[in-house]
Amino acid sequence: MTHDLLGWGVPGALLLICLGLLLGATWTTQALRPKLHRQAEERRRLNEEWSAVRTARRQRGQCPRCASPLSERDWYFVPTLVEDPLDED
Numbered sequence: 001m002t003h004d005l006l007g008w009g010v011p012g013a014l015l016l017i018c019l020g021l022l023l024g025a026t027w028t029t030q031a032l033r034p035k036l037h038r039q040a041e042e043r044r045r046l047n048e049e050w051s052a053v054r055t056a057r058r059q060r061g062q063c064p065r066c067a068s069p070l071s072e073r074d075w076y077f078v079p080t081l082v083e084d085p086l087d088e089d
Helices: 001-060
Strands: none
Touching: none
8 A cells, every 4th residue: 555655646746846846937937027028128229229329330420310410539429318108117
């Protein structure tokens, strides 16, 4: 009888451990989802800004957004701040 309990106990314990790990991973993913979405949005925004900087470096004569002239010394035109509705969390 003891041999039968041991035979079923080990696979049962392994199954419970696997279910616990799966449940824990799911809860962790759900808890981190808002943070990951914010980071992805920030990464997209930064990529757009760096794209504008690289474009300005290539053009060097004028701002790619407003076409205002840029000097050789100050090739990067500092943009004016605009309220972003996405930042109002």
